[in-house]
């Protein structure tokens with residue numbers, strides 16, 4: 001009741017006033033007839049009401065989503081879509097009301113916790129668009145996705161095998177084939193098919209610009225970066241990348257030499273960038289080259305599957321072990337409903353499910369689940385720890401109002417999951433679980449290097465790719481990359497950041513950014529980039545708390561550390577998680593890493609991979625491999641001369 005009165009007194013008559021950007025041009029501010037306490041109490045009632053409504057709708061949506069993802073029927077899909085649209089409706093009306101409240105900024109400052117909640121409620125992304133534009137936005141993204149989903153390639157067999165998509169085999173061809181002709185063909189055809197994303201791109205850009213404007217941002221780049229505290233963050237990402245570059249460049253040089261051994265220097269030149277089609281992955285975002293890059297073949301840690309089978313492990317037991325990990329940190333154990341409601345292995349009744357692992361918060365402060373088609377593999381053991389880390393985060397912030405029940409930025413939740421995954425990867429922890437023997441674990445520096453290499457090929461190689469992809473989208477959004485240069489600018493970034501070149505010259509007839517799902521689907525990617533860097537910062541901070549990492553002490557290296565049974569690490573992790581999104585991410589991170597630690601820092605990543613970096617340095621020196629890359633041809637033909645008056649390297 002009170003709420004509406006205040007809205008009428010303060011909000012409605014002043015709406016015209018709201019439109020004046022500096023608030024001063026419309027004459028002197030109207031007199032506020034209510035006292036500060038009254039307004040604040042009303043604001044409190046408003047956010048409480050919204051938090052309650054949103055969490056109820058969230059529960060409905062998550063339940064519907066769970067039913068669909070664990071039982072893919074068209075009925076379940078229809079129920080989910082209805083729930084999602086209800087949620088969006090409530091979210092949108094909260095947005096509209098919250099924006100009326102913003103007029104208050106002109107008269108008084110609410111308590112920070114209230115202001116913070118109001119701010120979250122008053123940003124909504126594209127869903128804030130007027131309905132006619134929203135429909136246009138949704139259909140243009142749908143069009144781009146339709147291109148992506150229908151793209152398929154014919155494999156050059158005799159007779160050709162056609163209709164092969166990412167889901168039905170291209171991943172395996174890219175990772176498994178060593179036939180340069182086949183790889184080049186698949187790489188090029190995939191891009192040929194997805195280049196039609198370009199037709200939708202201008203309209204897409206118009207819509208996201210409108211969406212940014214309506215949320216008070218000049219463009220989508222600023223809207224995206226707002227989640228991290230604004231544009232200075234972009235520089236922070238670049239700085240983090242520069243910290244990592246020496247390690248990446250050594251990995252790059254080593255990989256080039258190994259690829260040259262397979263494909264010859266005609267294909268892989270001595271000092272050039274890496275040919276994009278030879279990296280084992282469609283985009284070169286991880287280098288899935290199997291045994292080709294292992295430093296010491298045949299000397300890895302034993303495969304865990306055999307030992308798990310011998311000890312009678314089941315998917316259920318894998319999760320019990322992961323749950324005990326958190327119990328040993330004096331954190332919260334999963335509720336009994338977890339064991340009843342989760343899906344921990346592939347259903348035996350043949351119902352189709354989406355098997356990729358995920359952690360679920362049903363927004364009611366009691367219902368937490370995991371979906372994972374667990375098999376008895378080391379990978380799945382790590383994944384169980386990772387997913388339960390997400391659940392732990394959900395449970396730790398459950399006391400907060402709905403809008404604060406999130407990690408403080410989109411990379412944090414995943415960063416914590418990955419950091420716990422690092423503990424679960426540690427051979428010392430696996431020894432504690434009894435899955436490898438003390439003899440297998442102790443002093444096995446060759447197995448350690450193999451392990452570090454396989455991690456680096458997933459984690460280190462990802463960073464330049466994610467960074468260049470976001471840089472490209474941001475520059476396009478703010479207009480510093482022009483439409484006539486979209487593709488060549490993409491290759492400029494691919495070359496300069498990633499050190500990668502196309503197997504065949506590209507032009508503006510092509511649209512290679514469209515070959516990546518997250519671009520076609522308009523999905524954010526910065527969160528992954530941030531998470532990959534944060535995980536090592538978090539892992540290091542926890543290992544310091546646990547007193548199991550000391551730089552320069554050989555028996556306590558970061559890559560061997562795990563935090564199992566450390567009350568101090570558990571306390572530190574729990575305290576950070578309990579903050580949810582009620583504070584900024586820098587504050588949350590500083591709470592864990594100590595004073596001055598509230599920024600992105602890739603040096604812990606370097607520390608973690610230190611033994612590998614030393615090994616790569618020596619190996620590259622021993623073979624006289626050039627470290628770095630130089631242009632070795634023309635990669636993309638600019639339609640019009642680039643601003644620098646040259647064609648793309």
Ligand SMILES: *[C@@H]1O[C@H](CO)[C@@H](O)[C@H](O)[C@H]1NC(C)=O
Nearest residue numbers: 071072073074075076349351
């Ligand atoms: C899957 O969903 C359908 C409704 O579309 C339902 O009838 C069926 O019982 C569900 N199956 C399981 C195993 O839950």
Ligand SMILES: *[C@@H]1O[C@H](CO)[C@@H](O)[C@H](O)[C@H]1NC(C)=O
Nearest residue numbers: 329330331332567568571574
């Ligand atoms: C475990 O955590 C609780 C709070 O959740 C705390 O009161 C207790 O002291 C902790 N136990 C130890 C041994 O640290």
Ligand SMILES: [Zn+2]
Nearest residue numbers: 386390414417
């Ligand atoms: Zn995760």
